[in-house]
Amino acid sequence: MKLVEADLGEHHISCDIGCHLFSILPPFNLGATTMGYGLGAASSAAFNVKGGRRAISVMGDGGFWHNGLASGIGNAVFNKYDGVIVIVDNFYASATGGQDILSSRADNPDRATNNPIEAAVRGVGVKWLRVIDRTYDVARLRDTLEEALTTPEPGPKVIIAQSECMLNKQRRVKPIFNKAVKAGERVIKERFGVDADVCSGDHACIRLSGCPSLTLKDSGDPLKEDPVAYVDASCVGCGNCGEVADAAVLCPSFYRADLLHNPTRRDRLLSRVRGAVIGFLQRRRAARLAGSAL
């Protein structure tokens, strides 16, 4: 939304209850109101007047099923509301610890899960609906938001952003992952990092990402006075930092490191071939640099 606002200016944003509400804090400073659980869209209903810019409201999936479907979406359809509603579908009630709700992806023997939000939203009569199955695709989400804010189509514009809550996912996946590593299976662990020598220490990435794992360290370069960005070991590998740097065209400092546990014979062979060529070229260049080193 920061990127959208850079393009289209500030908008009224009403928030729901949940982790996304931290957007009202630095570095984002996004969000004008919050009223209660599931009331993101209901609380911006009053802004259904012709204006230069549409209001944006945010709603979590928990809040959506709690009352948002009726108080937010149904109400918006009925009143021909012209704003944009973003529904955060992160697979369960995440902020409280991952309890199941109607749209949870898990199979629960005692409950009816897997009822998609999309069907419910269409069911109450929303015509303009976009489903984004990977919220971490920052560029795509930005473009969809911009489209929703500028399309001439009347009625509520609903965006369903789907991606599992990374913190809960880590808790769920970590034991499975460790077991797979122990069992000798070929698994990949993702992590993100910043090349300190490429980073220029402007911290634009930090202003746009807000990730607690993205922090600072000394550049280690006497010519670079300002500290550089650094991804610490608490990174859960969501990739938001790299996506943001790419979508906002910030810098090429970010990298994703895929650590391959228990490589197969084919992996090893391929790696040996690659390593031979790459290593040869790297040594050649390093030797040339060493030849003139001070």
Place this chain on the structure above:
Amino acid sequence: MTKRITFHPGTPIRIAILAMGGQGGGVLADWIVEMAERAGWWAQTSSVPGVAQRTGATVYYLELLPESAAHAAGRPPVLAMMPTPGDVDLVVAAELMEAGRAMQRGLVTPERTTLITSTHRSYAVAEKSAPGNGIADPNKVIDAGRAAAKRLLCFDLQQMAERAGSVISASLFGAIAGAKVLPFAREMFEETIRDGGVGVEASLRAFALGFEAAAQAPADFAPIDTSRPPPEVPERAASPHAQALLDAVKRDFPAGTQPMLVAGLRRLIDFQDIAYAAEYLRTLQTLRELDERSGGGAHDWALTRAAARYVAVAMSYDDVIRVADLKTRGSRFARVRDEVGAKPDQLLYTTEFMHPRFEEICGVLPAGLGRRLERSKAFGDFFRRHVEKGRRVRSGTLTGFLALYCAAGMRQFRRGTLRHQVETAHLRDWLARATRIAAADYALAVEVLECRRLIKGYSGTHDRGDKRFARLMEAADQLLGRADAAATLHRLRDAALADEEGHALDAQLAGLLRGPFTPPQETRRPGHVAA
């Protein structure tokens, strides 16, 4: 210093622990309670958690009362749930700013509080998001602690915990034991850890480090050294080709300027070649002569020192070639392996997030061609629509690596590129301005050189820095002749680095420059009534 703390008889020992999520503050509180209960004390812990799963500071509060006191009173005690200002015996902070916050809340008082804090930092968003260096001065907190606490103990307990392969709660527990603020013996502390049964060996190692540090703590702590060590000037160059440059540095330049010159030469050899570094040195020699003419000897050669750093930075602009070069180096591959903790039998592949814009691509073309394409609207539109998009390059695969390697290999054509031409012209203008100003105002000329710090980054970030730099250069011209010119420009530079939008700079420019420079004229028209 092993001064015994005496507690008010009949009242509990009151302890506040301030920690952030994930630091094990809860574990620490539980350890203390268990240890006290084992010794037959009454003990209670409560916590006021911060928000969310990984942020927010939590305050744990403990009260410990010996059984004898309860017995003397003849009834079971009522222990409090919350710390009250002026009424805490021991404050433990798991991060330096947490200590600051404890003082802000009034929990640390000179009559009774021992303050134990780790000196490491987890930076706040406001510190991290400044475009320059927004990191707060840790010594201010330590100074405040010295004044606010009866006794202050501060060391990097995080680093001790990491050294022991444990978490900070263990080294904090050790520091509490070592400070001898609680009436329990070391063995009792250690036994509590052992009975916990989780990561015992690592915890005990961290405990021991914390214990020693606290037991041998000096009466007063030296301030934390936040200065950056200057690069060393080597005896001999690492290769014969570079020796001549090193000799010239030692022969022609004052000693104080040599470290930065060596760093500059190294950067430029790494960036281009020996000839390019020699060019840098020639530029610096001219500037040193200017420095001498302007009486730089009396200013510790500030002009040469500033130029040594920023001319090197300006000459090693970050172009596509540079980025591709840095990304494909063997040392970089090794560094990434090290950073993610890859074991020898694990394979590692990195994916680079690249997004070269049209301007950057034109920049690496030969100057004439690049300029023509840059001017062509049709080509630019076509390129932006079809070619310019985010690219994920897998630098560990042959295609990905070779593409980057070839891009890096273009360094031999670099001097012919459009970007080089643009940067060289920029450098010339900037140095010409500094030279012109040096004759009249030495300090202002130094500040003009230091302003180069604003230009950094890529794409939009770079453009923004460029624009701010240009505004400051204009300001420097206008300021010339004023007594406070250098100080003003310095303030403007700080303002330019304070926030992304440039609000601080706008405000300063409006206030400082226009204010005393051209005082607002009060033009009263006849018949006009002032509101």
